[in-house]
Amino acid sequence: MDMRAAVLTAFGSPLTVREVADPVAGEGGVVVEVLATCVLPYTAEIFSGARQYPLEPPVVPGVGGVGRVVGIGSDATTVRVGDLVWCDPLVRSRDEALTPDITLQGWSSRGEGGARLARHWHDGPFAELMRVPAENVYRLPEDIGVDPARWAALGVHLVPYGGLLAGELAAGEALLVSGATGNFGSSAVAVGLAMGAGRVIAPGRNLAALKLLADRFGPRVRTVELTGDADYDRAAMLETAGGPVDIAIDLLPPQAPATAVRAAAMTVRESGRVVLMGGVGMLGGSDLELPYPWLMRNSITVRGQWMQPRTANIGMIRLIAAGALDLAAEHLTTFGLDEIDAAIAHAAAHGGPFDRTVLTPVAL
Known part of the structure; x- marks a missing residue:
């Protein structure tokens, strides 16, 4: 047939x-x-x-x-x-x-x-x-x-879920989502909260999307309007976080500049974790170039993650079935x-x- x-x-x-x-x-x-x-x-x-x-x-x-x-x-x-x-x-x-x-x-x-x-x-x-x-x-x-x-x-939510599992996000921790206003980035906000993040810092340029995130999730989500000035944006993200950032996950598309990824990554605290899942650099352009002294002296863990382990499928289905992810x-x-x-x-x-x-x- x-x-x-x-x-x-x-x-x-x-x-x-x-x-x-x-x-x-x-x-x-x-x-x-x-x-x-x-x-x-x-x-x-x-x-x-x-x-x-x-x-x-x-x-x-x-x-x-x-x-x-x-x-x-x-x-x-x-x-x-x-x-x-x-x-x-x-x-x-x-x-x-x-x-x-x-x-x-x-x-x-x-x-x-x-x-x-x-x-x-x-x-x-x-x-x-x-x-x-x-x-x-x-x-x-x-x-x-x-x-x-x-x-x-599930095809969208599993991607950041795999990254947050790789970064070992723990309940109560502060999570920063680079690319929070996009399809996968906004999913990372929702999934991070479902996993128990204490607060999520959501930077972006799309004001309507930032408002949507704030309205949907309330005070556990703290939005930051980005300017494109990497130093200014990093300072703004740190101020908005209101305390140490435990983990940052990047889900920016290939068109985004590496400077935006670097600014978000460098908000994490000493012994913080950075998970890279986006497309930056895949179509050419500058590399990420994180500073060696910052990485070494602050004991930073940087983890690349493509997709998710098999067990993540079970975990994500359970989160949705339980109502943690709506x-x-x-x-x-x-x-x-x-x-x-x-x-x-x-x-x-x-x-x-x-x-x-x-x-x-x-x-x-």
Whole structure:
């Protein structure tokens, strides 16, 4: 049989919705009927080739999603046909435990090994059906079945969650989010609070987005209007923090200057932690250049983190199910598969805090 999918045939070309062969679970795989997947704000930049992602057309793209299991391989022992699941796009090679090759299914990969893995787990969720590794599906509470589109935001929230786990954010600590007014940065604010941060410092230039954060979360969030003057902004962030900053996480996009990352990073206290998850430098430009004496004399830990460990999927599902992270307050705009071009354009124009563009390949 054939399913319908949105296919990227070449960078710079619009996606084509057409019939393709249904995926088969095979050994180690699961086939999922895709109910909802987030269309990220920078999707158009990837498909145009501007971001130079190592994605190999023709491909059914997309990154992660919520679906219903319709087929399982013979080696699956827990997942069942009919289960409502989250599909984690972060696929790891199975033949190397210490430094596995990694691909983001339907989206990106790391190195030649990751590219080889991507050719096997090639297609993403912009389709009615998707084949994923059995270890990449996580059962969701059945009572969310009436609104699975909201849970597609897992694909956004998991990114900063992985960074905050890597930075070992502890309850009561002060967290500074560099890039707080963006899609991933605002998620870091919400996730940090859900994890128990005592206060979150949220710098940015978008005054409307800063007000939204302050109004939604109240006094635990302290906003800072940035000027672009790195020294002035660093001083303003420290003053607004009103005490030591324990951890800073950067989620700025590739277009942001390295000076903005450095100003935010250098707010952390002695023995503070800095987590780098953004895109600064990926398209050229200046490097970060943190001062050696500052790092050494203040015993600063700087940690790069790409995505999240497998266990983060369970932790994030629990945070949402428990109500610690509220998805009900997020704004959703949904599009059907035939509206994929409109969905991509909408996502590009609505990349602010808690604004989700969701593709629903199978009608909800």
